[in-house]
Amino acid sequence: MMRFLFFLTFILFLGCIQGEPASPAITEEIPAQPSESMQEPAVAGEVPETSEVTEMPSETVPAQPLETPFEKASVKSDEITYDSSSWKIRGTMYPARQASPTKVIVLVPTLGESRNSYPSRFIERLHDEFPEAIVVSIDPRGQGESTNLGNWETFGIFDFKNMKLDITDLQKYIDPKAPTAKEYYVIGSSIGSSSAVNAASQMKSINKIVMISPGDYHEVDISRAVDSYVKPLLVVVGDDDRYSYQKALELNLPNTKIYRGVSAHGTDLFDATKNDPEPLEEAIIKFLK
Numbered sequence: 001m002m003r004f005l006f007f008l009t010f011i012l013f014l015g016c017i018q019g020e021p022a023s024p025a026i027t028e029e030i031p032a033q034p035s036e037s038m039q040e041p042a043v044a045g046e047v048p049e050t051s052e053v054t055e056m057p058s059e060t061v062p063a064q065p066l067e068t069p070f071e072k073a074s075v076k077s078d079e080i081t082y083d084s085s086s087w088k089i090r091g092t093m094y095p096a097r098q099a100s101p102t103k104v105i106v107l108v109p110t111l112g113e114s115r116n117s118y119p120s121r122f123i124e125r126l127h128d129e130f131p132e133a134i135v136v137s138i139d140p141r142g143q144g145e146s147t148n149l150g151n152w153e154t155f156g157i158f159d160f161k162n163m164k165l166d167i168t169d170l171q172k173y174i175d176p177k178a179p180t181a182k183e184y185y186v187i188g189s190s191i192g193s194s195s196a197v198n199a200a201s202q203m204k205s206i207n208k209i210v211m212i213s214p215g216d217y218h219e220v221d222i223s224r225a226v227d228s229y230v231k232p233l234l235v236v237v238g239d240d241d242r243y244s245y246q247k248a249l250e251l252n253l254p255n256t257k258i259y260r261g262v263s264a265h266g267t268d269l270f271d272a273t274k275n276d277p278e279p280l281e282e283a284i285i286k287f288l289k
Helices: 002-019 118-129 157-174 191-199 223-229 240-252 268-272 280-288
Strands: 078-084 087-092 103-108 133-139 183-189 204-213 233-238 256-259
Touching: 078 157, 087 118, 103 191, 118 133, 118 183, 118 280, 133 157, 133 268, 157 183, 157 191, 183 191, 191 204, 191 223, 223 240, 233 240, 233 268, 233 280, 240 256, 268 280
Parallel strands: 103 133, 103 183, 183 204, 204 233, 233 256
Antiparallel strands: 078 087, 087 133
16 A cells, blocks of 8 residues: 555656746857957058157167178279277278279268168169269277177267267378368268268368258267267158158258158168159259259
8 A cells, every 4th residue: 555655646746847838048149348459440551649759769670680781892902901099990882983093982881771772773872973073981989890899789888979989080091092082972871861960060061961860869969969960961751651751840850851651760771762762762863063
């Protein structure tokens, strides 16, 4: 009897469980929130307000500067060494085509680059267009082969300011060798242009200056030197090279060449503008004429 009652109770219990309807499973998917990568892209060319240049950068230096980015100019040349406050300054000198030269054209590279950073085609053009001029491309102190006292990477502001002496002391080297060369044209790239205009305050024979991508690099101020230089001066810059472009606007000189949509800096402007209606080398030669 007990077994029968137990069995009946068990049957009734199972019936109660099976009679309760099961809840249907929820199958509707909840859409995920869009990730940042799914947001609408920014409009091309739009610059956010936070990208405004608010402080002076150090000069842009190539991560791995090439020792010979261009082939050496095909014109005759001599390798030279001269002293500048105990530095042994190395350079390449291209003699004038005429017997008694009257001018010297000096090429000063961007920081971290050597004298070979100026295109060979440009040097050859200078040699052809100015038969009365000696062309000299130098390695400033601490750069290229001019490293007998160290490397520019260890320089302080005093060392950067004194780079102008590498230009003034070049005249002391050339004077006895070419006494008829009394007029100097100096083409400087980036901080090399700072050295050029600051050298002019001590070297009255500098009658024309070309400043490629100028700026107050490494706290070497150029504004006062530019203001006091009353001879012809050309500023060249790409408007997407933002700090140099802003400095060019600040200087506000009548001879200012701005390449639109170009971010190249220093001697890189030679190749960046070669398809422009007036490439950099043409603009410089036209100015020096």
